[in-house]
Amino acid sequence: MGIDEHWGPNHPERIQAQSRITHRLFFKAVDDVERLVVMRLLELTKLQMNGLGYKLRTQISKALKSRTTAIRNALQCYNKYAAEMMPPRPSLDWNQIVKYSFLAEFDLLRDSNGQIQTKRWANPLYRQASAQYFDHVRAQEELERLNVEVGRLMTKIRDDTIYYPNTIAILSTEDPPLASELSWQWEQLLSVNSWHQRHIHQIQTLHGYSGPRWPGTRLGAAGGNSLAHDVLAAGSAPTDEGIINEEPYDGERMQQVEGYINGLEHHTADDM
Numbered sequence: 001m002g003i004d005e006h007w008g009p010n011h012p013e014r015i016q017a018q019s020r021i022t023h024r025l026f027f028k029a030v031d032d033v034e035r036l037v038v039m040r041l042l043e044l045t046k047l048q049m050n051g052l053g054y055k056l057r058t059q060i061s062k063a064l065k066s067r068t069t070a071i072r073n074a075l076q077c078y079n080k081y082a083a084e085m086m087p088p089r090p091s092l093d094w095n096q097i098v099k100y101s102f103l104a105e106f107d108l109l110r111d112s113n114g115q116i117q118t119k120r121w122a123n124p125l126y127r128q129a130s131a132q133y134f135d136h137v138r139a140q141e142e143l144e145r146l147n148v149e150v151g152r153l154m155t156k157i158r159d160d161t162i163y164y165p166n167t168i169a170i171l172s173t174e175d176p177p178l179a180s181e182l183s184w185q186w187e188q189l190l191s192v193n194s195w196h197q198r199h200i201h202q203i204q205t206l207h208g209y210s211g212p213r214w215p216g217t218r219l220g221a222a223g224g225n226s227l228a229h230d231v232l233a234a235g236s237a238p239t240d241e242g243i244i245n246e247e248p249y250d251g252e253r254m255q256q257v258e259g260y261i262n263g264l265e266h267h268t269a270d271d272m
Contacts, residue, residue, distance in 0.1 A: 019086070026081040026089070032074045037097060040067050071097060147211035150200060157193045158215040164189070 007014035046052075047060045075092055082089035120126050164186045171179035203209060 022081060022084050026078075026085055029074065029078040029081050033071070033078050033092070036067060036071045036074055040064065040071065040097075043067070143210070150203060151212040151216050153196060154200060154212065154215040155218055157196060159218055160186075160189060160193060 005011075007017075043060050043064055047057065047064075052060075072094060075094065075097070079091040082091055121130065164182070168179050168182050168186065171182060204211070204213065
């Protein structure tokens with residue numbers, strides 16, 4: 001067969017091959033434990049739901065009992081191969097599994113295959129930085145949209161102030177009942193608009209506000225801009241009082257996080 005050398009117990013290639021086999025069996029045992037525990041957690045969650053019939057509850061209870069035996073066998077297999085790993089992985093017992101009531105508490109995924117822990121996004125600092133980065137991006141998009149909505153709302157309030165009284169005055173002679181109904185509607189709308197005006201003023205006084213200060217002109221409308229200053233009062237100039245400037249995190253880790261954020265901007269963070 002052309003075999004020049006037999007692998008002895010201390011042969012490097014034999015040790016390497018045995019290590020690969022042990023890793024493969026360990027990760028398979030991890031997958032089995034994860035699958036059974038997740039199924040058990042889902043069945044427990046379903047068992048606590050309202051509106052379940054007696055037969056369904058009985059079936060779930062029987063499934064949980066059979067799942068218990070399967071989990072114990074999977075734990076024995078997991079602990080066997082966990083002890084053979086280099087370095088040995090922590091063992092699990094049934095008491096730990098019983099305490100799990102939420103999927104977030106079951107953190108065995110960190111021992112799975114694929115070298116997940118070597119990824120930069122597996123670092124909690126990078127994950128927090130990623131969340132803050134995307135929150136900032138979405139906030140900038142939301143600010144642009146809110147600036148448009150604030151301008152539209154101010155224009156609508158200004159137009160209501162102009163057109164409602166004019167229409168009511170015209171209808172007073174042509175259709176008094178309709179004018180009376182419209183007057184009642186205008187009183188309700190005026191109260192709502194006053195509430196909106198107060199909140200618009202609060203928004204305009206916020207630090208960093210970049211939206212419009214005065215109403216615009218609705219498409220298809222003629223005039224109305226001359227009353228803008230009378231309808232909405234100008235907001236006071238924003239001040240820097242009460243603004244807390246946090247000191248940035250300094251050091252090598254901060255430089256690494258900044259590099260990670262730059263990778264997010266160029267969609268290359270997953271390769272790091």
